[in-house]
Amino acid sequence: xxxxxxxxxxxxxxxxxxxxxxxxxxxxMLNPFYSNMIIxxxxxVILAVSLHLVIGITGQFSIGHAGFLAVGAYVSAIVTxxxxxxxxxxxxxxxxxxxLAGLVxxxxxLRLRGDYLAIATLxxxxxxxxxxxxxxxxxxxxGMQVSHLxxxxxxxxxxxxxxxxxxxxxxxxxxxxxxxxRENEIxxxxxxxxxxFYKVAxxxxxxxxxxxxxxxxSHNFYIIQPTNFGFLKSFDILIFVVLGGLGSLSGAVISAxxxxxxxxxxxxxPETRMIIYSVVLIVVMLYRPQGLxxxxxxxxxxxxxxxxxxx
Amino acid sequence: xxxxxxxxxxxxxxxxxAVSGFNMEIREGELVGLxxxxxxxxxxxxxxxxxxxxxxxxxxxxxxKRLNGLAPYQVxxxxxxxxxxxxxxxxxxxxxxxxKVAYHSLAKNSILSSILRLPRHFSEEKIMEEKSLEFLEIxxxxxxxxxxxxxxxxxxxxxxxIARALAAGPKLLLLDEPAAGMNPQETHDLMELIAFxxxxxxxxxxxIEHDMQLVMGICERIYVLDxxxxxxxxxxxxxxxxxxxxxxxxxxxxxxxHA
Amino acid sequence: MEWLQQLINGIxxxxxxxxxALGYTMVYGIIKLINFAHGDVFMVGAFVGFYAIxxxxxxxxxxxxxxMAFCAVFGVLIERIxxxxxxxxxxxxxxxxxxxxxxxxxxxxxxxxxxQPEAYPAGVLPSSSINLFGAHINSxxxxxxxxxxxxxxxxxxxxxxxxxxxxxxxxxxxxEAARLMGINVDxxxxxxxxxxxxxxxxxxxxxxxxxxxxxxxxxxxxGLKAFxxxxxxxxxxxxxxxVGGIILGVVESIVSAMGFSLWRxxxxxxxxxxxxxFKPSGIFGKNTREKV
Numbered sequence: 001x002x003x004x005x006x007x008x009x010x011x012x013x014x015x016x017x018x019x020x021x022x023x024x025x026x027x028x029m030l031n032p033f034y035s036n037m038i039i040x041x042x043x044x045v046i047l048a049v050s051l052h053l054v055i056g057i058t059g060q061f062s063i064g065h066a067g068f069l070a071v072g073a074y075v076s077a078i079v080t081x082x083x084x085x086x087x088x089x090x091x092x093x094x095x096x097x098x099x100l101a102g103l104v105x106x107x108x109x110l111r112l113r114g115d116y117l118a119i120a121t122l123x124x125x126x127x128x129x130x131x132x133x134x135x136x137x138x139x140x141x142x143g144m145q146v147s148h149l150x151x152x153x154x155x156x157x158x159x160x161x162x163x164x165x166x167x168x169x170x171x172x173x174x175x176x177x178x179x180x181x182r183e184n185e186i187x188x189x190x191x192x193x194x195x196x197f198y199k200v201a202x203x204x205x206x207x208x209x210x211x212x213x214x215x216x217x218s219h220n221f222y223i224i225q226p227t228n229f230g231f232l233k234s235f236d237i238l239i240f241v242v243l244g245g246l247g248s249l250s251g252a253v254i255s256a257x258x259x260x261x262x263x264x265x266x267x268x269x270p271e272t273r274m275i276i277y278s279v280v281l282i283v284v285m286l287y288r289p290q291g292l293x294x295x296x297x298x299x300x301x302x303x304x305x306x307x308x309x310x311x
Numbered sequence: 312x313x314x315x316x317x318x319x320x321x322x323x324x325x326x327x328x329a330v331s332g333f334n335m336e337i338r339e340g341e342l343v344g345l346x347x348x349x350x351x352x353x354x355x356x357x358x359x360x361x362x363x364x365x366x367x368x369x370x371x372x373x374x375x376k377r378l379n380g381l382a383p384y385q386v387x388x389x390x391x392x393x394x395x396x397x398x399x400x401x402x403x404x405x406x407x408x409x410x411k412v413a414y415h416s417l418a419k420n421s422i423l424s425s426i427l428r429l430p431r432h433f434s435e436e437k438i439m440e441e442k443s444l445e446f447l448e449i450x451x452x453x454x455x456x457x458x459x460x461x462x463x464x465x466x467x468x469x470x471x472x473i474a475r476a477l478a479a480g481p482k483l484l485l486l487d488e489p490a491a492g493m494n495p496q497e498t499h500d501l502m503e504l505i506a507f508x509x510x511x512x513x514x515x516x517x518x519i520e521h522d523m524q525l526v527m528g529i530c531e532r533i534y535v536l537d538x539x540x541x542x543x544x545x546x547x548x549x550x551x552x553x554x555x556x557x558x559x560x561x562x563x564x565x566x567x568x569h570a
Numbered sequence: 571m572e573w574l575q576q577l578i579n580g581i582x583x584x585x586x587x588x589x590x591a592l593g594y595t596m597v598y599g600i601i602k603l604i605n606f607a608h609g610d611v612f613m614v615g616a617f618v619g620f621y622a623i624x625x626x627x628x629x630x631x632x633x634x635x636x637x638m639a640f641c642a643v644f645g646v647l648i649e650r651i652x653x654x655x656x657x658x659x660x661x662x663x664x665x666x667x668x669x670x671x672x673x674x675x676x677x678x679x680x681x682x683x684x685x686q687p688e689a690y691p692a693g694v695l696p697s698s699s700i701n702l703f704g705a706h707i708n709s710x711x712x713x714x715x716x717x718x719x720x721x722x723x724x725x726x727x728x729x730x731x732x733x734x735x736x737x738x739x740x741x742x743x744x745x746e747a748a749r750l751m752g753i754n755v756d757x758x759x760x761x762x763x764x765x766x767x768x769x770x771x772x773x774x775x776x777x778x779x780x781x782x783x784x785x786x787x788x789x790x791x792x793g794l795k796a797f798x799x800x801x802x803x804x805x806x807x808x809x810x811x812x813v814g815g816i817i818l819g820v821v822e823s824i825v826s827a828m829g830f831s832l833w834r835x836x837x838x839x840x841x842x843x844x845x846x847x848f849k850p851s852g853i854f855g856k857n858t859r860e861k862v
Contacts, residue, residue, distance in 0.1 A: 183403055188412070
């Protein structure tokens with residue numbers, strides 16, 4: 001019953017947020033600068049939450065998430081621009097192909113641990129990027145023209161589904177299996193969990209949503225180029241998850257929102273933005289390595305206060 | 312027929328024979344001890360039995376099935392579960408969730424059913440929750456069910472590890488120094504608990520212990536390892552008076568006096 | 571004789587990778603950290619060399635030594651400021667700090683001097699074409715190779731024959747035991763960073779002379795490739811880094827020579843992934859396993 005109530009609250013809150021922003025956009029009270037920022041935030045939150053599943057929940061340190069973003073972006077752009085199919089089909093196809101890419105990358109690399117896995121995923125992401133760079137069909141280095149199809153509604157629906165799926169996955173025996181792998185892989189294995197299966201599953205699911213985010217991303221700009229998906233992009237996504245707190249979904253959401261706002265306002269000063277990013281990253285790692293929220297969720301804060309009030 | 316049969320098993324790391332010619336037979340319902348001085352290869356033998364290492368020679372047959380080359384999770388699913396010498400709990404999970412994880416492989420619902428929150432998901436989760444709570448009660452840990460495992464006191468962590476291993480539904484339970492670091496009272500309680508769960512669940516138990524007193528008191532049969540080789544096997548009385556065993560242990564004491 | 575020429579080019583490029591890879595491998599060997607900022611030390615070295623040659627009119631060797639000295643100090647500073655506190659942190663925290671440090675150096679440099687590239691002046695080293703078995707070989711390439719080899723020999727001497735080298739090996743083998751044996755671990759780690767960074771600085775100057783163009787983000791790709799070289803050779807192994815660097819350089823030259831120059835970087839990463847999957851210990855590395 002408690003869980004049903006929580007879900008209802010989540011649903012109502014989401015609808016309110018959606019409605020208010022939709023109203024503000026339609027009435028023109030939000031100028032294009034802000035409405036664009038909000039769509040960027042939405043895309044970044046999807047990316048953060050999808051990587052959170054891989055790093056925060058399963059503990060697999062992948063730093064090549066931009067590769068799957070790129071797959072989703074390019075594939076969905078091909079579907080709308082070359083095959084002239086509807087946008088939502090493009091999003092799904094982008095997500096599915098990104099999942100396949102996730103399987104191709106994940107199956108061989110996820111047996112690696114820690115920094116070796118990190119470097120391997122980084123390498124794969126670069127290979128993906130270089131591959132797009134060399135395919136003339138998608139414009140090579142000069143990039144590909146994409147129509148602007150991403151709207152607040154489409155972005156919001158994708159975000160809603162992402163958060164719902166990933167939090168449902170996390171709060172189930174499957175999610176617990178993933179957390180067990182993060183906490184102690186040897187013990188998880190000894191408890192009968194097929195660790196390879198769950199690592200790959202989490203990775204594939206994360207890649208799927210990164211692919212969806214890619215579709216939204218490419219149709220939010222007028223052009224996509226391989227340079228958009230270099231490892232700086234991967235690091236951007238990584239920073240959301242790390243700053244938010246490894247293992248905290250709400251932490252990833254909060255930091256993705258905050259950092260996107262900051263970087264939008266610093267858009268004209270990219271160096272300053274990167275310097276701030278890097279200093280924050282170093283300082284947080286040195287003084288609060290568990291990140292903003294640690295493994296806690298924002299709902300835990302409420303739980304704790306109501307429990308105290310009850311006593 | 313023996314429940315577990317180890318035939319001439321051994322493993323070599325980079326030319327070094329960590330364990331070799333290891334033979335063991337455990338019948339259903341037995342409580343068997345595996346002892347030996349430090350570095351004798353006890354934990355390595357456990358790792359061989361549980362699939363952490365693949366034996367480079369010999370065979371491990373459990374319940375009529377050959378286990379060589381199976382991954383640890385497959386070994387667990389065939390009915391052997393274990394605890395670890397250096398406690399390996401899932402620290403950031405609650406006590407209850409630690410036990411639920413062990414139930415994982417006994418549940419059947421798919422990932423999709425969990426994502427879509429189908430009825431199957433709820434029914435399986437409910438069973439897992441109920442059964443896990445039962446185990447926590449047996450181990451007197453139900454009061455801590457919402458604590459994070461890492462916040463439990465040491466003795467309780469050891470108990471939780473056993474509860475978790477038991478929840479995986481084993482026929483054979485391997486305990487790696489279950490009483491390490493416990494005080495005499497805790498050790499005593501633990502031994503009673505082990506005797507209780509053995510009876511309650513019809514378990515077969517193999518345990519590694521350092522404390523000779525304890526092993527002699529509880530085990531029906533004892534295997535003694537030294538330098539990766541089995542040097543003796545028999546009842547506690549026989550082991551106590553076995554000259555090879557005495558030498559292995561005295562040798563260690565003499566050596567540690569010099570260190 | 572095109573092939574011989576490509577081979578020499580590959581070896582020259584490879585020797586630059588090798589010089590950078592040595593720093594990665596030594597640091598990883600001693601504190602198990604992938605020092606992402608190492609490629610940026612290489613970049614800083616290239617700029618120091620550039621300003622020394624262009625601004626102060628120094629010759630190649632004085633500029634090389636100045637750059638090495640500067641980078642040694644810089645490397646130690648990085649270690650003292652950021653990494654020292656991370657000795658007991660998780661590997662992930664350390665890796666992220668290193669990434670942060672790398673971004674900081676890159677964009678700090680851009681902030682200070684702008685993002686525009688610079689060109690090393692020509693004629694710092696005599697450049698003539700030597701005819702070897704019908705292949706035209708640039709004398710610069712040979713000189714670069716010579717300098718790299720000499721530096722590696724000096725390094726090998728330091729690590730194998732000096733007291734500090736012994737301390738380095740001891741600390742990388744077992745930090746706690748080394749500390750108990752009275753080795754000043756902090757000092758040894760700093761020394762390792764100093765040597766590794768000096769080599770990266772030298773690589774920066776050599777790169778500048780050979781490829782002329784330098785810019786604040788130039789360290790990223792060679793840095794990653796050098797890491798690939800270190801893994802290929804077996805991370806933690808000094809001869810491994812040298813061999814890995816040369817192999818990588820040669821493979822890249824071959825890929826370019828076959829007309830796939832756009833795929834060059836992909837080839838390096840592909841090698842990395844294959845090595846990680848099939849022989850993660852690399853050519854000279856030792857196998858390690860987690861204790862259960």
